[in-house]
Amino acid sequence: MSENELVILDCWASPFCMRVKIALAEKGLDYEARPEDLFGGKSDLLLTSNPIYKKVPVFLHDGKPLCESSVIVSYIDETWPAPALLPSTPYERSQARFWVDYIDKKVLFDSSAAIWKASGDDAMEGAKKEFVEVLKVLEGALGEKEYFAGDAFGYVDILAIPITCWFLASERFGNLKVEAESPKLSAWIKRCMEKETVAKVVPDPEKIYEFVINLRKMFGIA
Numbered sequence: 001m002s003e004n005e006l007v008i009l010d011c012w013a014s015p016f017c018m019r020v021k022i023a024l025a026e027k028g029l030d031y032e033a034r035p036e037d038l039f040g041g042k043s044d045l046l047l048t049s050n051p052i053y054k055k056v057p058v059f060l061h062d063g064k065p066l067c068e069s070s071v072i073v074s075y076i077d078e079t080w081p082a083p084a085l086l087p088s089t090p091y092e093r094s095q096a097r098f099w100v101d102y103i104d105k106k107v108l109f110d111s112s113a114a115i116w117k118a119s120g121d122d123a124m125e126g127a128k129k130e131f132v133e134v135l136k137v138l139e140g141a142l143g144e145k146e147y148f149a150g151d152a153f154g155y156v157d158i159l160a161i162p163i164t165c166w167f168l169a170s171e172r173f174g175n176l177k178v179e180a181e182s183p184k185l186s187a188w189i190k191r192c193m194e195k196e197t198v199a200k201v202v203p204d205p206e207k208i209y210e211f212v213i214n215l216r217k218m219f220g221i222a
Contacts, residue, residue, distance in 0.1 A: 006031035009046050009058040011038055013211050015108065016069035017057040018162035018201050023073045025197035026158065027080045039218075070100050070159060077155070085155045092149065099141055099148065100159045106134045108163050115174040116212050119221060128174045135182040142188055153195060161192040161202065168205035169212040 006024065010017045010033040017033075024031050036046055036056050049058045049065035058065050059072040061079070066072050077085040086093050111134045114127035138160075142148055148156035167178050167189075179186035192198050 005060075007060040008033045009036050009043070009049065009056050009060075010034060011036055011056045012203060013208060014056055015162035015166065018165075019069040019159050020057045020059055020072050020076070021201045022158050022162070022197055023076045023085060025201065026083065026085060026153075027076060029076075029080060070097075070104070073155065073158060085158060087149050087154065096149065096155045099156050103138070103156075103160050103163065107138070107160075108166065110134075112163065112166055112170045115170040116216060117219070117221060118173070124174065128176060131170060131174070132176070132181050135178060135185055139182045139185045142184060144184075146191065147188070153192065157188075157192055161189065161198055164189045164192075165202050165205045165208050166212070169209045172209060173212075 006029060008017060008020055008024075008031055010021075012035065021031075021033065034043075034045075036042055038056065042054060046056065046058060047054055049060065050056075050067045053067065055067075057069055057072060058067055059075070060066075061075075066075055073085065087096055111127065111131040115124065115131055118124040118127045145151070147153050148160070164178075171177055178189075193202065
């Protein structure tokens with residue numbers, strides 16, 4: 001690996017990997033995405049680069065590894081400052097990080113995935129209720145703005161938009177529609193997907209839906 005080479009240890013379906021790739025695309029940086037077989041055998045490079053969690057993404061710059069997608073995106077923004085991804089003031093940056101923390105804790109694992117992992121009617125209804133509540137919270141944070149920070153696509157958008165390609169699976173297993181529950185958030189999703197830096201990274205939700213079907217089989221979910 002050359003000193004200035006940028007490498008991502010990647011998984012195509014991981015929204016966390018997508019975050020890093022979108023951030024790099026926004027900066028106009030070339031990189032190599034090296035796919036990891038997360039179920040069949042992780043590479044030695046992944047295991048040595050992220051010995052604590054042994055998860056993707058891992059970002060290697062000058063041969064030095066960084067882990068955790070929000071940390072990596074912040075690093076990319078600091079290392080290549082233009083165009084800026086984080087807001088300009090300390091308060092706005094802190095608010096952006098608050099919302100990313102909320103998204104990481106609530107959207108993917110606690111609500112969206114809970115729907116397709118649900119077993120039984122009661123579990124499904126509870127998961128659907130929480131998912132819709134989280135969508136409403138995010139819609140409130142977005143407000144009337146084009147993007148979470150205002151008129152410009154930025155840090156929170158980059159870290160939030162990849163998760164939305166998993167929503168189709170939640171819609172189908174939960175028999176609901178994100179657009180009906182949160183029309184402003186749905187419009188934001190469409191707006192983000194019109195950006196080339198996003199569209200070339202975020203996969204077709206149908207492919208994620210097929211991936212989720214296979215995950216359910218692996219987890220033994222009927």
